């Protein structure tokens with residue numbers, strides 16, 4: 001029942017945003033705008049440096065102006081770029097999510113790692129590390145696999161082949177489908193004692209996506 005209400009609220013609020021906003025938003029913005037800014041005080045943005053925060057951090061700082069935002073990034077050069085670009089708006093921590101435990105518990109965790117690390121998120125981090133860092137009823141927005149078959153459209157032939165070799169056995173075991181959808185992720189997490197799946201939206205505004213956003217809420 002709680003999940004149904006969550007989804008109903010999500011779509012009602014999203015519809016309201018679409019009517020109010022004449023500008024086309026990214027699906028990441030559509031997801032964070034579902035959240036009440038006054039309740040999201042502590043945010044962890046994992047892997048923020050990849051595009052120097054253009055996909056996630058920029059929107060988090062715009063929308064959650066009163067929140068504490070920690071950007072965690074593994075590469076030192078990317079940390080320096082983030083520090084310069086978002087000076088005074090975020091705290092940048094150079095480190096690895098595998099052994100990170102500062103600032104917890106978080107109300108919202110965004111995890112946007114490289115495509116080759118998506119399987120690690122679902123097989124390991126979601127169940128253990130992220131669960132420990134998140135408050136009860138807190139949210140996670142995680143990069144997911146939208147469609148294995150579209151890898152060739154986004155990556156070089158060699159990179160797509162390597163990804164498919166990793167993703168195919170994982171998806172076969174994890175969800176028995178070529179992509180994570182709202183329907184199959186809801187079924188997957190139906191009996192989970194850890195998370196509700198609230199939504200699944202394409203990451204890029206393209207017709208044939210290879211990655212998407214999976215939006216979770218931790219059970220209270």
Ligand SMILES: C[S@@+](CC[C@H](N)C(=O)[O-])C[C@H]1O[C@@H](n2cnc3c(N)ncnc32)[C@H](O)[C@@H]1O
Pocket residue numbers: 046047048049050051052053054055056057058072073074075078095096097098112113114115117
């Ligand atoms: C797809 S990019 C993220 C893009 C970013 N959200 C943005 O808006 O620019 C992935 C990033 O995750 C970082 N990363 C990879 N493994 C990591 C780990 N174990 N801990 C923290 N960051 C990691 C990479 O260095 C890379 O910068």
